[in-house]
Structures are given as structure tokens and as C-alpha cells.
Amino acid sequence: AEATAAPDAAAEARQPAGPAAPAYDDAEREAVLKVMRERRDIRNGFRSDPIPHEVLLRVLEAAHTAPSVGHSQPWDFVVIRSADTRRAMHELAMRQRDAYAKSLPKGRAKQFKELKIEAILDTPVNIVVTADPTRGGRHTLGRHTQPQMAPYSSALAVENLWLAARAEGLGVGWVSFFDEREMVRALGLPEHLDIVAYLCVGYVDEFPDEPELMQAGWSKRRPLSWVVHEETYGRRALPGEAPHDLLAETVAQIRPLDAKALGEAWERQKRMTKPAGALGMLEIISAQLSGLSRQCPPPIPEPAAVAVFAGDHGVHAQGVTPWPQEVTAQMVANFLGGGAVCNAFATQVGAEVCVVDVGVATDLPATPGLLPRKVRAGTSDMTTGAAMTREEAKQAIEVGIETARDLVAAGN
Structure with missing residues (x-):
């Protein structure tokens, strides 16, 4: 349905009797x-x-x-x-x-x-x-x-x-x-x-x-639909169209993994000189990458980017880790300084590391390579209530979607 603005009585009173200035032909x-x-x-x-x-x-x-x-x-x-x-x-x-x-x-x-x-x-x-x-x-x-x-x-x-x-x-x-x-x-x-x-x-x-x-x-041209917001930032809608749901649109575009490439990936795993399952989740991820790319082994994209999303868990208050909360901000600084393990892996394949503050409890200083996308300053303690609202969770997922598509639009 086409959205129309409510009539403005004051604006109507200001309308002159004559026609508006002409447009170009x-x-x-x-x-x-x-x-x-x-x-x-x-x-x-x-x-x-x-x-x-x-x-x-x-x-x-x-x-x-x-x-x-x-x-x-x-x-x-x-x-x-x-x-x-x-x-x-x-x-x-x-x-x-x-x-x-x-x-x-x-x-x-x-x-x-x-x-x-x-x-x-x-x-x-x-x-x-x-x-x-x-x-x-x-x-x-x-x-x-x-x-x-x-x-x-x-x-x-x-x-x-x-x-x-x-x-x-x-x-x-x-x-x-x-x-x-x-x-x-x-x-x-x-x-x-x-x-x-x-x-x-x-x-x-x-x-x-x-x-x-x-x-x-x-780089690639970004679609107009990404950058037009109706009334509030994030409520994306082109003139005359209803606002679109970024999460729903993204989920609808997800294709099944390619069965042939997925099967080839698992067969390749069996031929490797290692015990089955020795690499844990890495084995599953490598097979999924083959299914996603429809190739085995999956190609390494070039140029590539690695996005690291940083946030704090409110359940930290229950003593679930020996590390203090401040370690999160320290690790972000380590990522940005190039000193973390993910930086070393990224360097091996020539990838860029992009760090996204989606929910760090403290305010982080502006730094090259840091994307400030904070949904909230850390989650709440999930042992005493909901860690996030449903809207916050959706917003955080959409931060990931937007980050990924922006990196792709930038040529990655």
C-alpha cells in the first residue's frame, strides 16, 4: 500500500492559488x-x-x-x-x-x-x-x-x-x-x-x-534501496514502496548447500592423514564452504576480508570466566593492532581484518579498521532475565548482514 503523509492544515493554508513553477520538459x-x-x-x-x-x-x-x-x-x-x-x-x-x-x-x-x-x-x-x-x-x-x-x-x-x-x-x-x-x-x-x-x-x-x-x-555499485530510509534510519523504503525487512530478505536468498561439492568435501576429509574429526568444527566449516561455493576445495576469495564482531556477555557477572570484562576491549585493540591469531591467519591469505563493535560494554575510541555499530553496551545477565530484546537481537543480526554486503560492495 502506498504511504501518504497526513494533511498539514498549516501547509494547506499556505498554498497559493496559482500553479507551481514548471518542471523541465x-x-x-x-x-x-x-x-x-x-x-x-x-x-x-x-x-x-x-x-x-x-x-x-x-x-x-x-x-x-x-x-x-x-x-x-x-x-x-x-x-x-x-x-x-x-x-x-x-x-x-x-x-x-x-x-x-x-x-x-x-x-x-x-x-x-x-x-x-x-x-x-x-x-x-x-x-x-x-x-x-x-x-x-x-x-x-x-x-x-x-x-x-x-x-x-x-x-x-x-x-x-x-x-x-x-x-x-x-x-x-x-x-x-x-x-x-x-x-x-x-x-x-x-x-x-x-x-x-x-x-x-x-x-x-x-x-x-x-x-x-x-x-x-x-568495488561495486550499491543499490539505491540500501541507502533510502523512511522517517528513521534503518527503516529502508523507496518512495511509494513499503519498508523492507532486511533479515527476511536475506534469509529468503539463502540457497541450499551444493550436495555434490559437499559430498566431495567429506570424501576429501577421509583421504587426509589425520583421525576423523581431529580438526573439530574446522572440518564442518570446510565442507560447508565447499557447499556454499559449489566447488571442492573451496576457492580462497581475493581480495578477502575477515569480519570480527565484538561484544560483551552480561552473564560474565556470574563468574563464568576467570578473565575480567576489560579483556574484551583489550582484545579489540589487539585485533586492530594486528597482533591476534586471526590477524596472522588473515595475513597468510592476504585478507583484511575488519573489527565491528556490535556490543562492547565500554566505549571504544575511533580507530582505523573499527566499525562502530553498537546495538547496546553488552548484553544483560541471561541468568536473571533476557539477555537482549528480540528487536535488539534482530538489529545485531542485521549489523552482520550490512557489514558483509558492504565489504562485498567494496570489492571483497
């Missing part, structure tokens, strides 16, 4: 949507053809018409054509690229090695888009409580520039492999400016049908 609307759909972050296939001044001017004019908080217009555009300057910027980017590559797990590093991440030397024009957090003065409308509105506004100018460039047949590649302060100094920019984007601009051989990172398998 079908052809105009499709042209706007077309340029949005076909905009691409380009790194390959640039041509050396010069960009006519009038074309570049139209692109910059479009960028300059972007909306901004408090009409502050905090952006500036530094147009770079000098080969020497572009070579210097290329060297900065390569240093950061190498540093990033060293931080990646083996599976991701192998994939990253094949990616082209910039086109600084391949394009006739580079454009640096900056944000001036002081522009408009201290009383800029809308920036009093949110000073980050300056770079956010400049990001809107980047989008306008990008769409206008696509309409002109120009490719744009956004380079983010920079130390921002290092670039400010290298370009001789005023120290109070923030760099929002470094863009490589030029004509291209073609615009790919899909984003280049999708084509390379680095």
Missing part, C-alpha cells in the same frame, strides 16, 4: 539525468588535444554557479598547464601511492598494483579546487555550528564542474593521493586554504559504460 529532464548517469572518474584514455579557452570558461562558469552555504562561495580554481608543475604534483602523488600500497593487505595490494590512479601528466589541464574557511567572515550564515560547510560547498562546485565537463566531452579524474598540506606548500597557496580536489581534465577516447573501478573489480 521530458527532453530537458533526460538531458540533465543523462549527464549525471554518464559522468565518469577518468584515469585512462586521455588525449593531448588542447582545451579551447571558451570551453574551459564554460566549465568554470558552471562550477562557479554551484550552491554554497550562506552563499559564501568559498571556492577558488587554480588552473595548471605548466609541465614542470604537473611533474612536481605527479611526484607527490606517486609517493603517496607507494605509501598507500604498502598499507594494503596482500590481496588488495595485488589488485591495486593494476590500477591507474591519476592522469596528471596525461592531461593538458589540471585544476585545483580550494575552500576558504574564512570567506564571508565569522558570521557566514549556516556556518556557525558547522565550519566544515566551506569544503562541503566547494565539493558542490567540483560536481558542477564535472557535469559541465562531461557535457563538453571532457573527461575528469579526481586525484586524492596527496598530503594536502604538502600540496599547499608545493603550489605556493595561502596557508589558510584547504584543498578539496585536484582534477585532471582533458578530452578522452571514450567514456566507459561503468566506472573504471567497477570494471577493475575494485
Whole structure:
């Protein structure tokens, strides 16, 4: 059933007698949507053809018409054509690229090695888009409580520039492999400016049908239905549709294990030089992985991710373990620091370790690799009552579903 909002008497009283402002006609609307759909972050296939001044001017004019908080217009555009300057910027980017590559797990590093991440030397024009957090003065409308509105506004100018460039047949590649302060100094920019984007601009051989990172398998496009929430976060529903139940949808998509691969896995277990059952649950898990992948032995995914979900049990109060409750937070820190057994196993197969705080009793500091998804601060003592409410249990399961699908969408 289609949901409709309750009538607002005050809103009805404000309705003017005349018609609303007209929309674009079908052809105009499709042209706007077309340029949005076909905009691409380009790194390959640039041509050396010069960009006519009038074309570049139209692109910059479009960028300059972007909306901004408090009409502050905090952006500036530094147009770079000098080969020497572009070579210097290329060297900065390569240093950061190498540093990033060293931080990646083996599976991701192998994939990253094949990616082209910039086109600084391949394009006739580079454009640096900056944000001036002081522009408009201290009383800029809308920036009093949110000073980050300056770079956010400049990001809107980047989008306008990008769409206008696509309409002109120009490719744009956004380079983010920079130390921002290092670039400010290298370009001789005023120290109070923030760099929002470094863009490589030029004509291209073609615009790919899909984003280049999708084509390379680095990531996947997330469906719209994942990101639209009705009234409250987590109540996902597209306009005109009823909210969907993530848990029920996921359960409905689970297929039976492949009987042939499952049988082959158990036969393979019998041929191994070990007593039957010596590996305990690992034997069952390995067989299940074969059934899931429909192959025996199951392939090791690459790149891969291991998700560790951390939480505290309220029953700890009954003395069921000699370890103090604080050990949970200490183990989370160990996982994040790479010192746990699961980190060692993950390293062997080149996998990334992702730690999810779904219910640790204490507050954990923000740390790279930690996903804060706390449903509650530990469970209650199950010997004195329910450990969790049914809704909390469902929410925790859905945290697992969302984590898994997000990791897959990120290319794992």
C-alpha cells in the first residue's frame, strides 16, 4: 500500500492559488539525468588535444554557479598547464601511492598494483579546487555550528564542474593521493586554504559504460534501496514502496548447500592423514564452504576480508570466566593492532581484518579498521532475565548482514 503523509492544515493554508513553477520538459529532464548517469572518474584514455579557452570558461562558469552555504562561495580554481608543475604534483602523488600500497593487505595490494590512479601528466589541464574557511567572515550564515560547510560547498562546485565537463566531452579524474598540506606548500597557496580536489581534465577516447573501478573489480555499485530510509534510519523504503525487512530478505536468498561439492568435501576429509574429526568444527566449516561455493576445495576469495564482531556477555557477572570484562576491549585493540591469531591467519591469505563493535560494554575510541555499530553496551545477565530484546537481537543480526554486503560492495 502506498504511504501518504497526513494533511498539514498549516501547509494547506499556505498554498497559493496559482500553479507551481514548471518542471523541465521530458527532453530537458533526460538531458540533465543523462549527464549525471554518464559522468565518469577518468584515469585512462586521455588525449593531448588542447582545451579551447571558451570551453574551459564554460566549465568554470558552471562550477562557479554551484550552491554554497550562506552563499559564501568559498571556492577558488587554480588552473595548471605548466609541465614542470604537473611533474612536481605527479611526484607527490606517486609517493603517496607507494605509501598507500604498502598499507594494503596482500590481496588488495595485488589488485591495486593494476590500477591507474591519476592522469596528471596525461592531461593538458589540471585544476585545483580550494575552500576558504574564512570567506564571508565569522558570521557566514549556516556556518556557525558547522565550519566544515566551506569544503562541503566547494565539493558542490567540483560536481558542477564535472557535469559541465562531461557535457563538453571532457573527461575528469579526481586525484586524492596527496598530503594536502604538502600540496599547499608545493603550489605556493595561502596557508589558510584547504584543498578539496585536484582534477585532471582533458578530452578522452571514450567514456566507459561503468566506472573504471567497477570494471577493475575494485568495488561495486550499491543499490539505491540500501541507502533510502523512511522517517528513521534503518527503516529502508523507496518512495511509494513499503519498508523492507532486511533479515527476511536475506534469509529468503539463502540457497541450499551444493550436495555434490559437499559430498566431495567429506570424501576429501577421509583421504587426509589425520583421525576423523581431529580438526573439530574446522572440518564442518570446510565442507560447508565447499557447499556454499559449489566447488571442492573451496576457492580462497581475493581480495578477502575477515569480519570480527565484538561484544560483551552480561552473564560474565556470574563468574563464568576467570578473565575480567576489560579483556574484551583489550582484545579489540589487539585485533586492530594486528597482533591476534586471526590477524596472522588473515595475513597468510592476504585478507583484511575488519573489527565491528556490535556490543562492547565500554566505549571504544575511533580507530582505523573499527566499525562502530553498537546495538547496546553488552548484553544483560541471561541468568536473571533476557539477555537482549528480540528487536535488539534482530538489529545485531542485521549489523552482520550490512557489514558483509558492504565489504562485498567494496570489492571483497
